[in-house]
Amino acid sequence: MIKPVKHNEPLVTHIYTADPSAHVFEGKLYIYPSHDLDHEQISNDNGDQYDMEDYHVLSMEDENSPCIDHGEALHLRDIPWVKQQLWAPDVAYKNNTYYLFFPARDHDYIFRIGVATSSTPVGPFIPQPSYIPGSFSIDPAVFVEGDRAYMYFGGLWGGQLEKWQTGEFVTDAVELAPDAPALGPRVAELSDDMLRFKETPHEISIVDPSGRPLLAGDEDRRYFEGPWMHKYNGKYYLSYSTGTTHKLVYAIGDNPYGPFTFQGTILTPVIGWTTHHSIVNFQDKWYLFYHDSSLSSGADNKRCVKFTELKYNADGTIQTIDPYR
Numbered sequence: 001m002i003k004p005v006k007h008n009e010p011l012v013t014h015i016y017t018a019d020p021s022a023h024v025f026e027g028k029l030y031i032y033p034s035h036d037l038d039h040e041q042i043s044n045d046n047g048d049q050y051d052m053e054d055y056h057v058l059s060m061e062d063e064n065s066p067c068i069d070h071g072e073a074l075h076l077r078d079i080p081w082v083k084q085q086l087w088a089p090d091v092a093y094k095n096n097t098y099y100l101f102f103p104a105r106d107h108d109y110i111f112r113i114g115v116a117t118s119s120t121p122v123g124p125f126i127p128q129p130s131y132i133p134g135s136f137s138i139d140p141a142v143f144v145e146g147d148r149a150y151m152y153f154g155g156l157w158g159g160q161l162e163k164w165q166t167g168e169f170v171t172d173a174v175e176l177a178p179d180a181p182a183l184g185p186r187v188a189e190l191s192d193d194m195l196r197f198k199e200t201p202h203e204i205s206i207v208d209p210s211g212r213p214l215l216a217g218d219e220d221r222r223y224f225e226g227p228w229m230h231k232y233n234g235k236y237y238l239s240y241s242t243g244t245t246h247k248l249v250y251a252i253g254d255n256p257y258g259p260f261t262f263q264g265t266i267l268t269p270v271i272g273w274t275t276h277h278s279i280v281n282f283q284d285k286w287y288l289f290y291h292d293s294s295l296s297s298g299a300d301n302k303r304c305v306k307f308t309e310l311k312y313n314a315d316g317t318i319q320t321i322d323p324y325r
Protein backbone atom coordinates (compact mmCIF):
# COMPACT_ATOMS: atom_id res chain seq x y z
CA MET A 1 0.00 0.00 0.00
CA ILE A 2 1.26 3.51 -0.82
CA LYS A 3 1.64 5.57 2.35
CA PRO A 4 0.34 9.13 2.81
CA VAL A 5 2.99 11.77 2.34
CA LYS A 6 4.36 13.64 5.36
CA HIS A 7 5.69 17.19 5.45
CA ASN A 8 9.44 17.43 4.75
CA GLU A 9 9.69 13.82 3.62
CA PRO A 10 10.13 12.59 0.01
CA LEU A 11 6.86 12.58 -1.95
CA VAL A 12 8.02 9.43 -3.72
CA THR A 13 10.99 7.13 -3.15
CA HIS A 14 10.86 4.76 -6.15
CA ILE A 15 12.43 7.39 -8.44
CA TYR A 16 14.58 10.48 -7.87
CA THR A 17 12.76 13.76 -8.45
CA ALA A 18 13.68 17.47 -8.34
CA ASP A 19 12.59 21.00 -9.32
CA PRO A 20 8.90 20.61 -8.37
CA SER A 21 6.35 22.91 -10.01
CA ALA A 22 3.09 22.42 -8.13
CA HIS A 23 -0.35 23.50 -9.38
CA VAL A 24 -3.98 22.90 -8.50
CA PHE A 25 -5.78 21.43 -11.50
CA GLU A 26 -9.22 19.81 -11.41
CA GLY A 27 -9.32 20.13 -7.61
CA LYS A 28 -6.09 18.16 -7.01
CA LEU A 29 -2.45 18.99 -6.49
CA TYR A 30 -0.32 18.13 -9.50
CA ILE A 31 3.45 18.23 -9.21
CA TYR A 32 5.68 18.50 -12.28
CA PRO A 33 9.25 17.58 -11.28
CA SER A 34 12.48 16.82 -13.11
CA HIS A 35 13.19 13.09 -13.11
CA ASP A 36 16.76 12.50 -11.89
CA LEU A 37 18.32 9.28 -13.12
CA ASP A 38 19.98 6.78 -10.82
CA HIS A 39 23.38 6.91 -12.49
CA GLU A 40 26.81 7.92 -11.28
CA GLN A 41 27.95 11.32 -12.55
CA ILE A 42 30.80 13.62 -11.61
CA SER A 43 29.48 17.03 -10.55
CA ASN A 44 30.75 20.11 -12.39
CA ASP A 45 29.76 23.77 -12.69
CA ASN A 46 28.27 23.12 -16.12
CA GLY A 47 25.57 20.89 -14.61
CA ASP A 48 26.52 17.89 -16.78
CA GLN A 49 25.50 15.63 -13.89
CA TYR A 50 21.86 16.61 -14.45
CA ASP A 51 21.41 14.36 -17.47
CA MET A 52 17.67 13.73 -17.37
CA GLU A 53 15.70 12.08 -20.16
CA ASP A 54 12.00 12.23 -19.33
CA TYR A 55 9.26 13.70 -17.16
CA HIS A 56 6.85 11.99 -14.80
CA VAL A 57 3.76 13.69 -13.36
CA LEU A 58 2.86 13.30 -9.65
CA SER A 59 -0.43 14.09 -7.94
CA MET A 60 -1.95 14.27 -4.45
CA GLU A 61 -5.64 14.42 -3.56
CA ASP A 62 -4.79 16.53 -0.53
CA GLU A 63 -1.98 17.06 1.97
CA ASN A 64 -2.71 13.79 3.79
CA SER A 65 -2.90 11.55 0.74
CA PRO A 66 -0.37 9.28 -0.92
CA CYS A 67 1.50 10.80 -3.84
CA ILE A 68 0.72 9.03 -7.12
CA ASP A 69 3.24 8.71 -9.96
CA HIS A 70 1.32 8.83 -13.25
CA GLY A 71 4.32 7.55 -15.19
CA GLU A 72 6.22 8.92 -18.13
CA ALA A 73 4.53 11.98 -19.65
CA LEU A 74 7.20 13.01 -22.18
CA HIS A 75 10.53 11.50 -23.28
CA LEU A 76 13.53 13.11 -24.94
CA ARG A 77 13.39 10.63 -27.84
CA ASP A 78 10.08 12.17 -28.94
CA ILE A 79 11.31 15.78 -29.08
CA PRO A 80 12.99 16.49 -32.45
CA TRP A 81 14.93 19.58 -31.39
CA VAL A 82 16.36 18.17 -28.14
CA LYS A 83 19.83 16.69 -27.79
CA GLN A 84 19.96 16.15 -24.02
CA GLN A 85 19.16 17.25 -20.49
CA LEU A 86 15.49 17.75 -19.76
CA TRP A 87 15.71 20.19 -16.85
CA ALA A 88 13.17 21.89 -14.58
CA PRO A 89 9.67 22.00 -16.16
CA ASP A 90 6.43 23.83 -15.45
CA VAL A 91 2.83 23.37 -16.59
CA ALA A 92 0.11 25.95 -17.25
CA TYR A 93 -3.57 25.53 -18.13
CA LYS A 94 -5.27 27.72 -20.71
CA ASN A 95 -7.47 27.22 -23.80
CA ASN A 96 -8.74 23.90 -22.32
CA THR A 97 -5.18 22.61 -22.75
CA TYR A 98 -2.29 21.75 -20.43
CA TYR A 99 1.02 23.20 -21.63
CA LEU A 100 4.26 21.62 -20.40
CA PHE A 101 7.17 24.05 -20.67
CA PHE A 102 10.66 22.59 -20.40
CA PRO A 103 14.31 23.55 -20.94
CA ALA A 104 16.76 21.28 -22.76
CA ARG A 105 19.95 21.51 -24.77
CA ASP A 106 19.37 21.61 -28.52
CA HIS A 107 21.66 19.95 -31.08
CA ASP A 108 24.12 22.89 -30.75
CA TYR A 109 24.26 22.28 -26.95
CA ILE A 110 22.42 25.55 -26.31
CA PHE A 111 19.64 25.54 -23.72
CA ARG A 112 16.27 26.48 -25.21
CA ILE A 113 12.72 26.26 -23.88
CA GLY A 114 10.15 24.00 -25.49
CA VAL A 115 6.46 23.36 -25.06
CA ALA A 116 4.33 20.22 -25.28
CA THR A 117 0.55 19.96 -24.97
CA SER A 118 -2.03 17.58 -23.53
CA SER A 119 -5.76 17.53 -22.87
CA THR A 120 -5.16 16.15 -19.37
CA PRO A 121 -2.88 17.25 -16.50
CA VAL A 122 -1.01 13.92 -16.56
CA GLY A 123 -0.22 13.80 -20.26
CA PRO A 124 1.07 12.26 -22.41
CA PHE A 125 2.32 15.62 -23.68
CA ILE A 126 2.88 16.09 -27.42
CA PRO A 127 5.90 18.30 -28.12
CA GLN A 128 6.02 21.08 -30.68
CA PRO A 129 8.55 20.31 -33.43
CA SER A 130 10.87 23.16 -32.42
CA TYR A 131 11.63 25.24 -29.34
CA ILE A 132 9.88 28.55 -28.62
CA PRO A 133 11.43 31.07 -31.03
CA GLY A 134 13.67 33.51 -29.15
CA SER A 135 13.82 31.32 -26.04
CA PHE A 136 17.06 30.61 -24.20
CA SER A 137 18.47 29.45 -20.85
CA ILE A 138 16.53 27.35 -18.33
CA ASP A 139 13.87 27.00 -15.63
CA PRO A 140 10.63 28.27 -17.19
CA ALA A 141 7.90 29.16 -14.69
CA VAL A 142 4.59 30.27 -16.17
CA PHE A 143 2.27 32.56 -14.24
CA VAL A 144 -1.29 32.85 -15.58
CA GLU A 145 -3.33 35.87 -14.57
CA GLY A 146 -6.72 36.16 -16.26
CA ASP A 147 -6.20 36.04 -20.03
CA ARG A 148 -2.50 36.72 -19.73
CA ALA A 149 0.38 34.30 -19.18
CA TYR A 150 3.95 35.29 -18.41
CA MET A 151 7.01 33.08 -18.58
CA TYR A 152 9.84 33.71 -16.11
CA PHE A 153 13.12 31.97 -16.89
CA GLY A 154 16.91 32.02 -16.72
CA GLY A 155 19.77 30.42 -14.84
CA LEU A 156 23.47 31.18 -14.38
CA TRP A 157 26.45 28.84 -15.02
CA GLY A 158 25.15 25.62 -16.66
CA GLY A 159 21.93 27.51 -17.40
CA GLN A 160 23.95 29.79 -19.73
CA LEU A 161 22.25 33.10 -18.82
CA GLU A 162 25.64 34.92 -18.77
CA LYS A 163 26.12 33.97 -22.41
CA TRP A 164 23.03 35.95 -23.50
CA GLN A 165 24.03 39.37 -22.12
CA THR A 166 24.22 40.89 -25.62
CA GLY A 167 20.97 39.27 -26.77
CA GLU A 168 23.00 36.76 -28.81
CA PHE A 169 24.65 33.54 -27.60
CA VAL A 170 28.33 34.29 -26.89
CA THR A 171 30.28 31.09 -26.13
CA ASP A 172 33.10 32.79 -24.20
CA ALA A 173 31.08 35.45 -22.40
CA VAL A 174 33.05 37.32 -19.74
CA GLU A 175 32.21 36.82 -16.09
CA LEU A 176 30.48 39.72 -14.36
CA ALA A 177 32.57 41.79 -11.95
CA PRO A 178 31.35 41.47 -8.34
CA ASP A 179 30.42 45.18 -8.26
CA ALA A 180 28.46 45.02 -11.54
CA PRO A 181 24.65 44.82 -11.36
CA ALA A 182 23.61 41.17 -11.10
CA LEU A 183 21.92 39.52 -14.05
CA GLY A 184 18.17 39.30 -13.56
CA PRO A 185 15.79 36.56 -14.64
CA ARG A 186 13.83 37.19 -17.81
CA VAL A 187 10.09 37.58 -18.29
CA ALA A 188 8.02 37.54 -21.45
CA GLU A 189 4.27 37.49 -21.99
CA LEU A 190 3.19 34.42 -23.95
CA SER A 191 1.03 34.53 -27.06
CA ASP A 192 -2.65 33.62 -26.70
CA ASP A 193 -1.94 30.10 -28.03
CA MET A 194 0.89 29.78 -25.43
CA LEU A 195 3.36 28.58 -28.06
CA ARG A 196 5.39 31.78 -28.58
CA PHE A 197 6.63 34.90 -26.86
CA LYS A 198 4.43 37.93 -27.50
CA GLU A 199 7.40 40.22 -26.87
CA THR A 200 11.18 40.20 -26.59
CA PRO A 201 12.00 38.94 -23.07
CA HIS A 202 12.68 41.69 -20.51
CA GLU A 203 15.39 41.50 -17.85
CA ILE A 204 13.90 41.82 -14.37
CA SER A 205 15.46 44.21 -11.88
CA ILE A 206 15.76 43.05 -8.27
CA VAL A 207 16.64 45.91 -5.92
CA ASP A 208 17.55 46.24 -2.27
CA PRO A 209 15.18 48.03 0.15
CA SER A 210 16.80 51.38 -0.75
CA GLY A 211 16.12 50.83 -4.46
CA ARG A 212 19.67 49.95 -5.55
CA PRO A 213 20.03 46.99 -7.94
CA LEU A 214 21.54 43.88 -6.32
CA LEU A 215 25.15 43.31 -7.39
CA ALA A 216 26.66 40.22 -8.99
CA GLY A 217 28.93 39.70 -5.94
CA ASP A 218 25.97 39.75 -3.53
CA GLU A 219 25.60 35.98 -3.63
CA ASP A 220 23.32 35.85 -0.59
CA ARG A 221 20.64 37.80 -2.44
CA ARG A 222 21.23 37.94 -6.18
CA TYR A 223 19.29 35.80 -8.65
CA PHE A 224 20.85 32.47 -9.72
CA GLU A 225 18.07 30.21 -11.10
CA GLY A 226 14.65 28.66 -10.46
CA PRO A 227 12.22 31.63 -10.64
CA TRP A 228 8.67 31.30 -9.36
CA MET A 229 5.89 33.90 -9.40
CA HIS A 230 2.85 33.96 -7.15
CA LYS A 231 0.45 36.64 -6.00
CA TYR A 232 -0.53 37.30 -2.39
CA ASN A 233 -2.76 40.13 -1.16
CA GLY A 234 -2.43 42.00 -4.48
CA LYS A 235 1.40 41.89 -4.55
CA TYR A 236 3.62 39.91 -6.91
CA TYR A 237 6.15 37.64 -5.22
CA LEU A 238 9.20 36.62 -7.25
CA SER A 239 11.07 33.80 -5.51
CA TYR A 240 14.27 32.09 -6.68
CA SER A 241 17.42 30.20 -5.78
CA THR A 242 20.67 31.98 -4.90
CA GLY A 243 22.66 29.01 -6.26
CA THR A 244 26.13 29.32 -4.76
CA THR A 245 24.74 30.26 -1.32
CA HIS A 246 22.00 27.59 -1.58
CA LYS A 247 19.02 29.62 -0.38
CA LEU A 248 15.50 30.16 -1.62
CA VAL A 249 14.73 33.87 -1.33
CA TYR A 250 12.05 36.28 -2.51
CA ALA A 251 11.37 39.82 -3.63
CA ILE A 252 8.04 41.69 -3.92
CA GLY A 253 6.74 43.94 -6.72
CA ASP A 254 3.61 45.75 -7.82
CA ASN A 255 3.28 44.16 -11.26
CA PRO A 256 4.51 41.02 -13.10
CA TYR A 257 7.50 42.87 -14.65
CA GLY A 258 8.89 44.36 -11.46
CA PRO A 259 11.07 45.93 -10.23
CA PHE A 260 11.03 43.59 -7.25
CA THR A 261 12.35 44.60 -3.84
CA PHE A 262 14.37 41.96 -2.02
CA GLN A 263 12.74 40.71 1.21
CA GLY A 264 14.49 37.68 2.70
CA THR A 265 14.91 33.91 2.90
CA ILE A 266 12.12 31.38 2.38
CA LEU A 267 14.14 28.18 2.79
CA THR A 268 17.55 27.72 4.40
CA PRO A 269 20.10 25.51 2.56
CA VAL A 270 19.16 21.88 2.01
CA ILE A 271 21.24 18.71 1.64
CA GLY A 272 22.72 18.81 -1.88
CA TRP A 273 23.96 21.70 -4.06
CA THR A 274 20.79 22.80 -5.80
CA THR A 275 17.65 24.25 -4.33
CA HIS A 276 14.51 24.79 -6.42
CA HIS A 277 10.88 25.27 -5.48
CA SER A 278 7.31 26.31 -6.18
CA ILE A 279 4.60 27.93 -4.05
CA VAL A 280 0.93 27.03 -4.35
CA ASN A 281 -2.33 27.82 -2.59
CA PHE A 282 -4.49 24.73 -2.00
CA GLN A 283 -7.50 24.21 0.25
CA ASP A 284 -6.90 27.51 2.10
CA LYS A 285 -3.24 26.84 2.90
CA TRP A 286 -0.02 27.86 1.21
CA TYR A 287 2.56 25.20 0.45
CA LEU A 288 6.22 25.23 -0.48
CA PHE A 289 7.38 22.38 -2.72
CA TYR A 290 11.15 21.95 -2.81
CA HIS A 291 13.81 19.28 -3.14
CA ASP A 292 16.92 18.07 -1.40
CA SER A 293 19.34 15.15 -1.85
CA SER A 294 18.49 13.32 1.38
CA LEU A 295 17.12 10.23 -0.41
CA SER A 296 20.56 9.57 -1.94
CA SER A 297 22.48 10.70 1.18
CA GLY A 298 23.69 13.82 -0.61
CA ALA A 299 24.28 13.00 -4.31
CA ASP A 300 23.71 16.30 -6.17
CA ASN A 301 22.09 14.59 -9.16
CA LYS A 302 19.79 12.27 -7.17
CA ARG A 303 17.27 14.49 -5.48
CA CYS A 304 13.80 14.07 -3.95
CA VAL A 305 10.81 16.39 -3.91
CA LYS A 306 9.25 17.34 -0.57
CA PHE A 307 6.65 19.83 0.64
CA THR A 308 5.74 21.80 3.72
CA GLU A 309 3.36 24.58 4.75
CA LEU A 310 4.41 28.17 4.03
CA LYS A 311 3.20 30.93 6.36
CA TYR A 312 3.02 34.71 6.03
CA ASN A 313 3.44 37.36 8.69
CA ALA A 314 0.76 40.05 9.03
CA ASP A 315 2.87 42.46 6.93
CA GLY A 316 2.99 40.03 3.99
CA THR A 317 6.54 38.81 4.58
CA ILE A 318 7.15 35.05 4.49
CA GLN A 319 8.29 33.10 7.55
CA THR A 320 11.67 31.46 6.94
CA ILE A 321 11.55 27.66 6.85
CA ASP A 322 14.32 25.37 8.15
CA PRO A 323 13.27 22.00 6.70
CA TYR A 324 15.30 19.96 9.20
CA ARG A 325 14.03 21.49 12.45
Ligand code: FUB
Nearest residue numbers: 050087088225226274276
Ligand atom coordinates in the same frame (compact mmCIF):
# COMPACT_ATOMS: atom_id res chain seq x y z
O1 FUB B 1 17.55 19.99 -12.38
C1 FUB B 1 18.49 20.65 -13.20
C2 FUB B 1 18.75 22.03 -12.73
O2 FUB B 1 19.20 21.99 -11.40
C3 FUB B 1 17.53 22.92 -12.69
O3 FUB B 1 17.12 23.38 -13.94
C4 FUB B 1 18.02 23.95 -11.75
O4 FUB B 1 17.04 24.81 -11.27
C5 FUB B 1 18.66 23.11 -10.67
O5 FUB B 1 17.71 22.62 -9.77
